[in-house]
Ligand code: IPE
């Protein structure tokens with residue numbers, strides 16, 4: 001856990017006089033397939049347009065002052081899709097990382113990945129590792145790409161590694177579990193956006209979303225633009241977060257990863 005993560009207090013932050021900004025925004029980028037279908041185009045074309053939207057939203061998030069942006073591009077459950085679509089999505093991901101890397105670096109974005117790289121196309125693994133390495137010291141925006149990610153698999157992997165470490169059940173704490181997640185160096189998401197009109201979490205950041213605010217929009221991901229991101233951020237500022245406390249409670253809570 002870095003220092004900044006330790007001093008952040010979501011309760012105090014949210015009751016400051018200025019409208020609260022979500023420090024960490026996570027987006028379930030959904031609706032590419034329907035976007036394409038409505039235009040009579042193949043699903044992969046929707047994924048291409050959706051992937052093109054990543055740079056636009058990343059730039060907008062940085063300009064709004066969001067410090068952490070997490071974008072979910074591929075779920076471990078998406079392996080249930082036809083092989084052709086899966087291969088296409090993964091190919092498009094390699095292309096976008098390679099194509100946008102210079103610009104992301106120039107903007108001061110630090111790229112990270114959550115999920116499993118194991119078994120993925122070596123070209124994709126290499127592109128991710130190179131992008132992470134190249135942007136390692138950037139600090140304007142922490143851009144985390146979630147792909148081949150699901151919350152249950154993350155939790156299972158964390159529990160497996162804790163069991164393997166020989167820890168006894170009595171000694172196990174929330175902090176320890178949190179420290180074994182892919183997101184161990186990220187604050188929990190303050191705001192989770194889901195596009196395409198679905199109102200579900202679909203196995204995203206299950207542990208980390210315990211106290212996230214949600215913003216659902218019918219807009220399909222390729223059409224989700226900077227104005228709507230700003231709207232989501234404004235809406236967040238109107239929410240009252242309580243973290244299990246009562247209205248107006250300003251005392252810091254012993255929250256995991258605050
Ligand atoms: C989101 O768009 C991208 C991925 C899940 C990979 P979808 O492909 O799920 O689009 P819809 O939901 O079918 O419209």
Ligand code: IPE
Pocket residue numbers: 028029030031072073074075078198200202
């Ligand atoms: C969630 O969308 C995964 C991503 C956006 C990457 P899905 O389209 O896979 O979710 P379901 O199947 O509608 O729940």
Ligand code: MG
Pocket residue numbers: 030031032
């Ligand atoms: Mg979908």
